Amino acid sequence: MPSWLPITSLLIALVGLGASIYLTYEHFTQNATLACSANSVVDCAAVTTSPQSRVFGIPVAVLGLVFFVGIIPALLPVAWRMNTKLVRNGRMVASAIGVCFVFYLIYVELFDVGKICEWCTGVHILTIALFAVILFGTATLDPLDD
Amino acid sequence: MTTKTKRDVREEARARMAAQRRAEARRAYQIRAGIAVLVVLAVVGIIVGVYFSRNTAKPAVGRAPASAQLVAAVTGVPAATLDTVGKGKVDTLSKSTSGESVRMVDGKPLVFFMGAEFCPYCAAERWPLIVALSRFGTFSNLSTTFSSSTDTDPNTPTFSFHGSSFTSKYITFQPVEVETNQPASGGGYTALDNLTSDQKAIVDKFDQGGGFPFVDFGDQSIGTAVSYDPALLAGLTHDQIAAQLKDPTSAIAKAVLGSANAYTAEICKLTNNQPSDVCSSPAATAYSGG
Numbered sequence: 001m002p003s004w005l006p007i008t009s010l011l012i013a014l015v016g017l018g019a020s021i022y023l024t025y026e027h028f029t030q031n032a033t034l035a036c037s038a039n040s041v042v043d044c045a046a047v048t049t050s051p052q053s054r055v056f057g058i059p060v061a062v063l064g065l066v067f068f069v070g071i072i073p074a075l076l077p078v079a080w081r082m083n084t085k086l087v088r089n090g091r092m093v094a095s096a097i098g099v100c101f102v103f104y105l106i107y108v109e110l111f112d113v114g115k116i117c118e119w120c121t122g123v124h125i126l127t128i129a130l131f132a133v134i135l136f137g138t139a140t141l142d143p144l145d146d
Numbered sequence: 147m148t149t150k151t152k153r154d155v156r157e158e159a160r161a162r163m164a165a166q167r168r169a170e171a172r173r174a175y176q177i178r179a180g181i182a183v184l185v186v187l188a189v190v191g192i193i194v195g196v197y198f199s200r201n202t203a204k205p206a207v208g209r210a211p212a213s214a215q216l217v218a219a220v221t222g223v224p225a226a227t228l229d230t231v232g233k234g235k236v237d238t239l240s241k242s243t244s245g246e247s248v249r250m251v252d253g254k255p256l257v258f259f260m261g262a263e264f265c266p267y268c269a270a271e272r273w274p275l276i277v278a279l280s281r282f283g284t285f286s287n288l289s290t291t292f293s294s295s296t297d298t299d300p301n302t303p304t305f306s307f308h309g310s311s312f313t314s315k316y317i318t319f320q321p322v323e324v325e326t327n328q329p330a331s332g333g334g335y336t337a338l339d340n341l342t343s344d345q346k347a348i349v350d351k352f353d354q355g356g357g358f359p360f361v362d363f364g365d366q367s368i369g370t371a372v373s374y375d376p377a378l379l380a381g382l383t384h385d386q387i388a389a390q391l392k393d394p395t396s397a398i399a400k401a402v403l404g405s406a407n408a409y410t411a412e413i414c415k416l417t418n419n420q421p422s423d424v425c426s427s428p429a430a431t432a433y434s435g436g
Binding site: 034035036037041046099102103106107110111114124128131132135136138139140142143 | 168171172175176179180182183186187189190193194197237238262264265266267268296297298333334355356357358359370371372375376
């Protein structure tokens, strides 16, 4: 296993966790300030307080928080050293689900809300980057024992 | 060659073949991983590309001179109606500053408004602002327009201060509409009025984010958000909204006139409660507690 793999994946996830914590805080504490941004496209307040900021009643920011909290244990060095199907496949499936949700969120931001939140975009980029690192990192590991 | 040596040779051959299979498996996996990442990036690119290539920015209805009847209805709301509404139903009030001296222009306290014609929140806020200011002076050349047709609360009926004037012996009113409601190529909306250096200094001091609607009452009180939900005005014409202002029990009257009364109270603080009939009225004292 290359030494960069656990450190890089963990770092990406921790930064993503930090951004998710901020977005969760903003979601619950920011009164929807009904004002227009000087930049009519980038408007974090509009995105994080929009009706689309909840999925099945759960704030999207909280879902992001749960995603990073849940995947971090699978990114620890000890987890990478485990050569088990459960950990390896679970890590990849979780990151794939995260990416699929990113597709949905980008679509909603642009086509429903019509605004972009730079913090949300940052989390999207981190999720895709984590997906790439997990995929390529897994490729460097020894094949699973049958 | 001994049997052991032949076995060693076979085992070495098997080990080499196994290593080769593992290397091939890794290479195949890396190719699949690369394709997967490219697919992800392509999907994101397609979503973003479709959005920016749609050009759904529909032109909104532009400015038109406000009819005399409409102007009369909005600038001449009866004092009794305003008194009856009192505080009305206002969601957000302007916030008082601390330690600031009253900003004066031309020897009179300044009321400064920064908005944009596309902005639905500005659209809503101009109604109470015009009602309140009309108690201290006279508007000319007001135009009607609508907020953006593609933003939230689309096509909210409103006025535009662009090209208008306001005369008053009590206050100086400076409105700036920084953008139109017409989409600009490349996104956003076309630019309209420019801020003077003094106005820019006000915005830099009290509205670092540059958002609007922004209202500065002589640097004594600052409003940085709409005071009521623009959705109240949805689907109505200007004349229908003006008609609603006559009924103090209507939701629009409570929101618009309640906000206007809050603004009146702020302006009265700047004018030393002049004119006295306005500033001592129940409408003005509803918020000032006088």
